Amino acid sequence: MKLLHIADLHIGKRINEFNMLEDQKYILEQILGITVEEKPEGILxxxxxxxxSQPTVEAVELLDWFLTALTALGxxxxxxxxxxxxxxxLSFGSRLLAKNGLHIAGVFDGVLQKVELQDEYGAVNIYLLPFLKPAMVRPFFEKSRDLPEDLPGDLPGDLPEAPPINSYDEALRAVVATAAIDEGERNILLAHQFVVNGSQQPQQSDSETLSVGGLDHVDASAFDPFDYVALGHLHRPQSIGRPGIRYAGSPLKYSFSEARHQKSVTILELGPKGQLTVNQRPLVPLRDLREIKGPIAExxxxxxxxxxxxxxxxxITLTDEAEIYDAIGRLREVYTNLMILDFENSRRGQAAFLAGGSAAERLAQSPMDLFAAFYCLQxxxxxxxxQVQVMERIFEEAGGEA
Ligand SMILES: [Mn+2]
Known part of the structure; x- marks a missing residue:
């Protein structure tokens, strides 16, 4: 059975205040094209x-178009x-949509949702696990400690005695343990978590939510019952622990830390139990996201x-030693989507100026913040x-707030 795995679409994302909707539509069309060519038996x-969490109307319309086209392929x-x-x-209409072949697990409701597919070797179980936090899992697995002892009936007594769930790893293991997975069959899990393999960490990018302190880590061993784990969360395509535990990565570069990444969709083929092939099909964006450096004339x-x-x-990083008049204006005549301009020379060392950023955003900053950024740039x-004290006094005397 062939399946196609994608993740982290981030529809509606803006990068340095640039709207990426046109680029996202383009890349989703490419994914549709790959789907037509590869003829997978399911999309993850x-x-x-x-x-x-509250997408724009344009983002909702784009996802609606994509999912409609994708399910129409059969x-x-x-x-x-x-x-x-x-x-x-995300769960809106999910029971209705399931009848049309779109299975959505948005809310964790205490059970690991399962959909069974069939091929010539038997059952392939697709398990859907929405993004999990310990607090979402706890109510379903821990005996409530706050309930009074003399509660009528046997309501709280029905819950099994379970270890406390404090970490993401414990939360995930608790959910998997109660799913009664038949390890003789082929099992696939969709999950959106930060997965490590012992002391081995996956490669992170700047466009992801920062993982601090390791509390959100789930060890790859928690996925032992699964033949393939279709992961989302990290934006670089990569496997962690074994080929069958894999981040598909985002379909577009969403930060300059990804400038040298090759984005792709993952295609997996399941043979009889124990046989798995994992391949990638590269994605080519409408506009690339890249970094260049040199003197302005060059x-x-x-x-x-x-x-x-x-x-x-x-x-763009300019290396000119001389002062350049209206560098952004001149560069934008050629590089129409210049996102960031900075300088690297003996005078400035390295100072960054964000070419994007709306006027409204700048207005939201305090005069002191703006001045501090300007001073740093100069x-x-x-x-x-x-100096801050002096400037605060000046702002006050001028009648504004620092
Ligand atoms: Mn993401």
């Missing part, structure tokens, strides 16, 4: 479908919520020769505490 979408589609999705909003010349590629999303040095 492993969470962070939207970028925000194979079932399995989708879980990620940490960016609102579980309840970069302008290269950009003019590049033609369409100059419309990529670009981070002098490659932070304001001293004394």
């Amino acid at each position: 979408i492993a969470g962070d479908v939207y970028d925000k 194979q079932p589609v399995f989708m879980i919520s990620g940490n960016h999705d609102s579980p309840r909003r 970069l302008l010349r290269i950009g003019r020769e590049e033609g369409a590629a100059a419309a990529d999303y670009i981070h 002098n490659n040095n932070q304001l001293t505490a004394e």
Whole structure:
């Protein structure tokens, strides 16, 4: 059985205030094209479908179009919520949609949802696990300690005595342990978690939610009952622990830390129990996201020769020693989607200026914050505490708040 695995679509995401909707539509069309060519018997979408828990109308319309086109191809589609999705909003209509081949697990309701597929070797069980936090699991697995002893009936007594669930790892193991998985059959899990393999950490990118302190880690050994784990959460395509535990990665580069990543969809083929092949099909974006560096004259010349590629999303580092008048304006004439401009020379060291950022965002900053950023850009040095005091006094005298 052939299955296609994608994740972290982040529909509606903005990068440095650039709207990515057109790029997302383009890449989703490419995924549809790959689906038509590969003819998988199921599609796995492993969470962070939207970028925000309250997606924009345009984002909802794009996902609606994609899922409609995908299910129209005839194979079932399995989708879980990620940490960016609102579980309840993503679950809207899920029972109705399941009748049309779109299986959504948005909200964790105490059981590991299962859909059974069949091929010539027997059953393939698809388990859908939405993004889990210990607090979401606890009510279903821990005997409540707050209930009074003399409660009438046997309500609380029915719950099994279980170890406390404090970590993500414990939460996930508790859910898997109660799922009564038949390990003689082939089992696939969709999950959206931060997975480590002992002391081995996966490779992270700047566009992901930061993992701090390791509390959210789930060890790969928690997935032992599964032949393949279709993961979402980390944006670089990668396997962790074994080939069968895999992040599909995001379909687009969502930060400059991913500039050198090759994005892809993952295609897995299950033979009889124990046989698994994992392959990738590369994705080619409408506009690439890349970093270039050099003196302005050189970069302008290269950009003019590049033609369409100059419309990529670009981070430029200028190395000129001399002051340049309106560098952003001149570069934008050639590099129309310049996202970040910074400088690297003996005078400034390295100072960054975000080329994006709306006027409204800048207005939301305090005069002191704006001045501090400006000072840093000019002098490659932070304001001293004394200078901050002087500036605060000046802002006050001018009649505004620092
Ligand atoms: Mn994500």
